[in-house]
Amino acid sequence: MKYTEYTLTDIKNFDLKETFECGQCFRWKKEENGSYTGIVECGVINASIINDKVVFKGTCKDDVDFESFCRNYFDLEEDYNKIQKSILKEDDKTLKKAVEFGKGIRILNQNSWEMLISFIISAANNIPRISKTIDNISSSFGKCVRSDVSGIMKEYFLFPTPDELSKATMEDLRKCNLGFRDKYVFEATRKVFLEEVNLDNIKKMDYKNAKKELLCISGVGSKVADCILLFSMCKKEAFPVDTWIKQIMNKVYVDSKNVKKIEEYAQNRFGIFSGVAQQYLFYYARENIDF
């Protein structure tokens, strides 16, 4: 592990709170000084914004190019102004307000294996408990990293690799407090470890085929699959429909209980960047009681 830094001087549409608290990630935590510290595939990162500059400090694996990792992970090559223009229609007051509210959201490019397990755990669950469960799994089976990027030297635990998590028995997983999701996580881990499922290959497929493959994994339905596709497989057309999105879609766009209908409506209205629209709407609906 090595200490590195990377500073961005000219970046638009990047807000830390909006990016880390819009529901796409579970391992970024706010520090007292307003910065955020997150545990990622290659180590530990602290992100802060000072006078229009974004500073990333990292304790990461020796063979990692920190700058290119950050550019990919934080989606820095993407032009979010362009995306906002493409999803916004003239008459769409709700989305306009949602975009204004969350214009600093960036879709993170996270690790697909970690997203698979994390979103299986998210089913009928709440965010504090999801985070806690993922921390339990990581501290039980993942590698320990010592880092002072937050300002204080602390120990962090990386999310376990498929190889590491495949050592876990059902009993081990039960202790991690997964609830009824333990059997799904156990089975998904086995499939990935034995390469019955190859996430790298799925990532290379187009959206529809990739989703079809993910749906073969027990515990992965339409919503969970779309989260994996959007947050770790560069599929910005994926539109996860959860209870919040159902509410806002029913109220504003299409009054239907049928998830497939809502998904189709979103594809037609928002197009290839539907997933980004979903994040704006989700964050807006969650943070504003009366949207």
Add this chain to the structure above:
DNA sequence: CCACAGGGCGGCA
């Protein structure tokens, strides 16, 4: 004690 939380599954019409 009860409902419900960022769903999914299996059984049933």
Add this chain to the structure above:
DNA sequence: TGCCGCCCTGTG
């Protein structure tokens, strides 16, 4: 297809 009870566990 569409609907519904159930799946752990913590919280109000």
